[in-house]
Amino acid sequence: MKLVRWLLGRIILLLDFIFTPKSVKRAPELQELVNQKTKDLSLYQFKACPFCVKVRRSMKRNGLNIETRDAKKDVLHRQTLLEEGGRVKVPCLRIVNGNDVTWLYESNDIISFLEKEVA
Template identity: 50%
Template sequence: MIVKALREGLGRVIVFGSFLTRPKRVTRSSEEQQAVNERAAKMSLYQFYACPFCVLVRREMHRLNLPIVTRDAQNNTPYRQELLSEGGNIQVPCLRIDGGDKPVWMYESKEIIRFLKESFEPQSPSH
């Protein structure tokens, strides 16, 4: 109980520190950003608000200017049940990618960040 509260408190300090040191967003032409938005609309991040690994992924989403919706999987929400029954595990962050035959559930912050960089890093030096 105390450990859980301490972890949550520390997580919130990390969220605040991350907010203060947020990276600058990349910029794109409006056509490019529109195309990015359409791809991002097929993704959702299952997360806990104060999880440090989720903070890292959200920072990257911010930097890459990705409007990926976030889903609360911490509290007793339908998203938590979905993460367990469809993703297979209650572990966050988990990026859900729709649009194929069936959703892809990508776990592990490092893998998610690598995927986002590979998919959305602007190729031209426009930032």
């Protein structure tokens, strides 16, 4: 089973690489505004998770520069996700707004938030 998951993960990553969407082109001033909106966002993810790929593709299409954190291989990010987010489930978007930190799970909810609030 582990071999099948590994193989499927590699296929997902290969297809994602081959069919990478193009980013939206913005004027430099507008892109800087978008970058300011995304500076306090980070996406906790597993590299080959299909739902994480879905979110990353949406980020790419919308030209969003959001830090991605590998919660599978990086013990510190995994621990942060568990302790602060409450569970190790990806994708998860960490949203910092002043002193408030919100953890948003579910790929469709993350994409909706990004398209509504940021893009």
